[in-house]
Amino acid sequence: MTPPPLRADAARSRERILAAARRADPKDLRLNEVAREAGVGVGTVYRHFATAHALVEELTREALERLNAIAREAAADPDPGRAFEAGLRAVVDLHLESGGLQAVLLAAHDASPEVAALKAETLDGLREVLERAQRAGAVRDDLTGDQVERLVCGIEYAVRLAGGDERGLFVDVLLAGLRRNP
Amino acid sequence: MTPPPLRADAARSRERILAAARRADPKDLRLNEVAREAGVGVGTVYRHFATAHALVEELTREALERLNAIAREAAADPDPGRAFEAGLRAVVDLHLESGGLQAVLLAAHDASPEVAALKAETLDGLREVLERAQRAGAVRDDLTGDQVERLVCGIEYAVRLAGGDERGLFVDVLLAGLRRNP
DNA sequence: ACACAAGCGGATGAAGTATCCGCTTTTTCT
DNA sequence: AGAAAAAGCGGATACTTCATCCGCTTGTGT
Structure with missing residues (x-):
């Protein structure tokens, strides 16, 4: 093999x-x-x-592993709400540092099977963090993991538009929007 | 002339x-x-x-006028908070319908002076709607008009990623995030 | 050292963008 | 109406960029 x-x-x-x-x-x-x-x-x-995407995928492997680590750290935090918040902040940071991460996460097909497996595992882990926070009542429960991922990409996009200075502010807005409102 | x-x-x-x-x-x-x-x-x-952008700008003129109308309608609503919310929903809808609107709004330079003038007037109007809502305490006041515009573009981006079905949900998240929190 | 597999890299073609300029159509002037 | 001038038309053309192919070179195993 x-x-x-x-x-x-x-x-x-x-x-x-x-x-x-x-x-x-x-x-x-x-x-x-x-x-x-x-x-x-x-x-x-x-x-x-073979393609530009395959090269990006390779470049992004490390970032993807860090994303996986973020998911595990968040899973280890006993407070579901805090875990979700910290995790989401870290995810956005990582997205902004690794320009290729979004392309890899959103790609329907992956050039390398190993990346595909790592990606699946990571997304599962992140989804679990979300769902735990939702069960705890910290995050609105009408959102799926995919949807939160899309929102993160949207915020990444907005931060890039703005030149990067608004990172913290925009993430705050997103987090406030995701919180379960009374 | x-x-x-x-x-x-x-x-x-x-x-x-x-x-x-x-x-x-x-x-x-x-x-x-x-x-x-x-x-x-x-x-x-x-x-x-002369350029593809000039053509898009022309195509987007109508959308830009509708955006201007949205700003005026919102300014006419006596309730600042409600005006902002309704206006923002309408703005996102318009962005999603007119694919070129974002490109025109974000472009640093405009091919046509008329478009530039209409754009400036419209953005002023929208900013006023935002600031009124902020003075009324309905929207968090650490955001500028430019920043809200970027966030709207980010949400537009996220909705497009998701295929368009999540429009209402994503806008709800953004609105919740923009609201002044207790 | 030899043979052959593996790798190298540029010439090459396919696809797209933007420009230039000779020809045609419309307008203007008498 | 008819001719001259202006305005517009449209494709040949030059320039990019992306991706493939294939003859030549280099490393590897016996």
């Missing part, structure tokens, strides 16, 4: 490509330009990553 | 171009395709509208 190990030069190229891609904007990766930056040929980039 | 009237054939072409553009997605207008659809040459399209 384990794929054959990469040849030495291939591993080197792969790293150079990833390094170059990290310096670029995940929103519009131009693989041609990544190739030039990395000092490799265009063909090399396209063999390692 | 008044520009010379269009020649008959020019007016005809212009209308055919606008009609074709209305049928297309404002998010990615391909002027080449608009030309084909309209049955005119590519050059004709590019003379009437």
Whole structure:
């Protein structure tokens, strides 16, 4: 089941490509330009990553793991409401740091099965945090996990529009809106 | 000051171009395709509208006027809080109907001075509705008009992600978040 | 050291955007 | 009405960007 190990030069190229891609904007990766930056040929980039999305997915793996960690931390907090709030703040922060995270989370299909599995596990964990907070009466219960995810993406979008300075304020607004109102 | 009237054939072409553009997605207008659809040459399209944004701006004029009407209606409501809520709902609806509205509102520079003037007037009106609601204590007062506009764009984005069915729910969340909390 | 598999990278084509300019149509002037 | 001038038309064309293909190079196993 384990794929054959990469040849030495291939591993080197792969790293150079990833390094170059990290310096670029995940929103519009131009693989041609990544190739030039990395000092490799265009063909090399396209063999390692068939599409721009596959490359973004790889870049985002680490962020996805951090997202998973956030879900676990939140699950460990005994106070459901506080867990949800802290978790949501962390999730928005992560979204803003990792430009590719949203693209990966929202993508219907994933290039790598491992990413798909990690993604599913993470989303399950986050949903559980939400549902626990809802059962505790801290969060309005007419929302699904998917919907909250979409709202987070919307807030991420709004923060980016505003230039990043309003992060805290906008998240506060979202949290206030999600709280169960009397 | 008044520009010379269009020649008959020019007016005809212009209308055919606008009609074709209305049928297309404002998010990615391909002027080449608009030309084909309209049955005119590519050059004709590019003379009437120097950039895709200029064309979107023209398409959005009507929506912008409706936005202005929304601001005036809201200003006429004696209850500041209710005015704000109803206005915000209407604004989000309009955003969702007119795909180009967000692009025009957020654009730093406008192709047409008339659009620029109408835009400024409308934004002033909406800001006044917000500030009145804030003075009345109905809306949290640590938000500027610009920020609310960004949040609306974020909600629009989230609704589009979700496929449109969550419009009411997401707007409710935003309104709850904007309300001044005890 | 040799053979062959794996990888490399640029030439290449496909698709889209915007510009330019010779030709046609409309308007204006007499 | 007829001719000259102005305005408009539209496609050939140049420029980008994305993705593929394939001959050449390099690493790996015997």
